[in-house]
Amino acid sequence: ASVPEGAFTVQAIDPVTSLLGEVSGTITAAQDGQTVSLTVNLVEAGLGVLRFRGERDLWVFTANAGDSVRVAEDKLANGGYPALPDPFVEVYNPDGSFLGANDDSGGNLNSLFQGTLTQSGRHVVVATAYAEAYTGGYRITVTVNGTTVVPQPFPGGTVTGHVYQGDGVTPLPNTRVRLSTGNGPRLVANVSTDTDGLYTVTGVPFGALGGNAQVLGSATGNVPNRDDTVVADIRLPQVGTITGQVAFARGTPAPFTSVQVFGPGINRFAQTDAAGTYTFSQVPVGPSLTVRAYHPSDGALFRDVTGVVLTSHGETRTVDVTLPATATVQVTVLRGDGSRYSGAYVYIQDSARSFFA
Structure with a gap:
């Protein structure tokens, strides 16, 4: 292809495996008319699925302050789910502070964050949907200084527990449990209990967490350190x-x-x-x-x-x-001389109404 002078990015995708690779370069005036050779290495892309509205998946990559980074979240049918209609990507610094986000810069409603890193270490990518309002498959691609790197699932702690009926004894199988965290790159994950009412969520960020079973019962807890396992049983209301x-x-x-x-x-x-x-x-x-x-x-x-x-x-x-008893009241209106009067307006006030009607 004829590429004009300036910066460019080449992306290659295996349509069968969805493996992806990117490499960046620059065409200078001295290269006019020449052929520039590049090699693109296909790597395992961050393939994921948002199965329920409001979910937020966490991925990580390691890079240094001053590195140029591109983080893309593209719609892609995956895991039996259709493509996510409108991806939204967020990037967080190693200390948990917010670096940036993007909605539609990748074209076709895909997300593409581009920037320069300000900290060194493990950065966190949040894959979600615009307004957290959609479900579907996606792909996370991270490019650091023009070279594609492999995003990894967030290596946090594990939260596990049982969901019980209101009696506190009977387990609830096949029940959806929603877990969320509130620190830094917030995780929102959904899993289902097994036949014993057991659920497990991995990759949970350190800090406070909350879980609920289809909004019927809830539990809270704290993941103190990486690789820690926290037990949070949920008992539905009696x-x-x-x-x-x-x-x-x-x-x-x-x-x-x-x-x-x-x-x-x-x-x-x-x-x-x-x-x-x-x-x-x-x-x-x-x-x-x-x-x-x-x-x-x-x-x-x-x-x-x-x-x-x-x-x-x-x-x-x-x-x-x-119910209260009701009866029909028949009223006869008489004149002063005792004769019947026809055409009078009659109103009644009763035990259910403090006014005449």
Whole structure:
């Protein structure tokens, strides 16, 4: 190819293995008309997959202060996942401070960070998506002073543990666990528990961490040193069931009427079935709750049962509710002489309304 005077970069990719290599050079005036020979070494690229929205993968490379660096995150189908629609790359210094980031400078929404390093040592690359809003495969490529280097997975600590039901004993298999850290190049990783409810996340940066199981339960901890293993078991909240029947004051079931349970940490609605029966599952154990049933003919009429408390995991509590009685009031308006008056406006104030309507 005819390359103009100035700096250039050559990139070679093996379409079968996705191995990649880059080399940079400069065409000078003295080389006009000459052939410049270069060798590109294909290296293992940093292939990865963001399987869930919000994930942040960590990679490392070693270089020195003053080195010129290019860090690219390109969209690439990988691991059975389609290509990441909009990559976003971040680079951190060896001391954990932020060096820079890029969104779309690589073309076609690919990311390309270019700069001069200010510290020597192991630098961290964060592979993520723009606004952490997408999933898919990607490739991290690092070039230092014009030569491709191999990015390595972050060599941090290990966090492992079991996820248990609210009873603290029964393991939860095939449950997604999301782990995040808050120090420097923040890691966000998702893994699934095995048949014994065990999960393991490797490459965790040193410092504080938090894990949760599908946002139902959580655990926190600290990875003090590289290669340390931290056990963080997660126990889901203790929950039970509230069920019962809603009936009219005359004793017949109230079908297809609204029922509410509310209190600290919960505010949910259900509807009775044809037999007037309702059920709330996954109700937290401990707080004092109120069950409220609404009259199907007038939403301003309801009956509360207060002080409903579940005391143990898996408990089923029956709470029956009897609705307030209603009746038809027939009004006859008379004149002062006792004769009937037709056409008068009639208003009523009752126990459910403090005003005349």
